[in-house]
Amino acid sequence: MKTAVVILNWNTRDFLGKFLPPLLDSMPEGAEVIVADSASDDGSRELLASRFPQVRTILLDQNYGFTGGYNRAFEAVCAMEGGEEMEYFVLINSDIEVSKGWLEPLVSWMDTHKDCAACAPKLHSYFEKESFEYAGAAGGHLDRFGYPFCRGRVMKKVEKDCGQYDSPSDVFWATGACLMVRRSAYSGIGGLDARFFAHMEEIDLCWRLQLEGWRICVVPESLVWHVGGGTLPNDSPWKLKLNFRNNLLMLQNNLALTYSLEEIRELTPDKAASKAIRRAASTIRFRMLLDGMSALVYLLTGKKACFKAVWEAHREFRAMGRKPQEERVREYASTHRTIAIPALYPGWIVSESLLRGDGIFEHLRKRI
Known part of the structure; x- marks a missing residue:
């Protein structure tokens, strides 16, 4: 098992039933899908046992959140048969739709770029297939006051994908909705910060990795579609x-x-x-x-x-x-x-977005 693709599930039974089959069909040789369940009570565990008995599962005793859950899942995967050979760990949401061939470009990129700790595909909306999705779009940046934004998404404005981000690129952070991380790098910094429980944790992870000299990249040859709000609604x-x-x-x-x-x-x-x-x-x-x-x-x-x-x-x-x-x-x-300083965007993205309207994307493409 070179690559472990791990879904951390909490009460998303319907998403598992819908999106797990194509994910399983997409696995190349050397990759395996594993589901870590955070004590779901919606029938998720029963579904996995009856419909997907071939999928190895990690049964957590409670909901430790995205951070605690994935840290425990990573440890459990490493302890599994074949886990000692794992090089890459993929965090993937249960509400992600994939197609065949999405994983290979990520593995190839990591194999050939040994200074890259984490990479991600382009993230499109499940409901508007040609548009980027809020959670990560084509890779993220962070302004001087800590406000995140993405190539293809600023505040609530989202671009259509017209090929404007089709070259591999270094970014400040990549989405935790679908993120490949190098095992040695993830372990080296102690994984996700468990205090976060959920949200912003992948940005913190990517920042800490850069502070150790690693790169974070988006590999646009890979593309997935994200429903969004699968666990917590956006207005929560x-x-x-x-x-x-x-x-x-x-x-x-x-x-x-x-x-x-x-x-x-x-x-x-x-x-x-x-x-x-x-x-x-x-x-x-x-x-x-x-x-x-x-x-x-x-x-x-x-x-x-x-x-x-x-x-x-x-x-x-x-x-x-x-x-x-x-x-x-x-x-x-x-x-x-001697390491490169993580490149915070020098402006304040909130004011720039308000002043420039839809022109903010062209403005950012010239500056980043």
């Missing part, structure tokens, strides 16, 4: 809370280290670490101010549940956060000074 206040909270956790995980790579070019390690931590704290405070403005808009427009979600996100961030330690940042900057 809980989903909103997770996004706001985890965005702050992600910034706290990575900003100081990223800034230290800039500062070490001009300063001693001690001064570089101190300045990087101050800069990171300042950016996070400003991001929290922007969040507060969003919360006020929710309140003024009668969306009290959304207002509460942002407030709870900040409260949980303060309780769960881990401030960067100066000693660690200093050591990191001293030992990693």
Whole structure:
């Protein structure tokens, strides 16, 4: 088993019944589909046992979320017969439609680009087949305040795929809806941050991988279609809370280290670490101010549940956060000074999107 394609399922029985058969049919030699079930109570386990007895399953005792579930699934796969030979681990949602030949370009890319830790296909909408899908489109970037956007998706604007992103490309992050990761790289950084539970975790993973010198890529020869909202609907206040909270956790995980790579070019390690931590704290405070403005808009427009979600996100961030330690940042900057600095987009994507309207995509293609 060179490649393990793992669905982490929680109460998506109907998606398994619909999308698992074509996924199984698409597997080339050396790849295997495995389903890890997060204690579903909707008949998912019974469906797997009766209709797909050939599929190896991992039965988790509870729902550990996307992060805890996949970390446990990865460990279980490695312990399976044949798991010691696995090189690549594919995280794939149960609401992904694939066609034959989607996996081979990803494997080939990883085989020939040993400095790439993770890659993903282009992500199209299941409902509008020629349009990109919100969750990842043609690969993602992150602006200076931590707002994510994609090639092909900015805020709620989505492009049709006219071949404008048909060349393989380095990106800041790739979608967790369908993501191939190199086993050694995933293990090397400790996998997904379990505190996140769900949402923003793949961006954090990709950022941490880049901080260790790895590349993140999109391989457009591979294409899949995503339903989206299979576990949590897009208007869920809980989903909103997770996004706001985890965005702050992600910034706290990575900003100081990223800034230290800039500062070490001009300063001693001690001064570089101190300045990087101050800069990171300042950016996070400003991001929290922007969040507060969003919360006020929710309140003024009668969306009290959304207002509460942002407030709870900040409260949980303060309780769960881990401030960067100066000693660690200093050591990191001293030992990693030669790697490429993860390229945050220098603008604020929210204001640029509002000002440029549909012209934002052409603007970004010239800058990224």
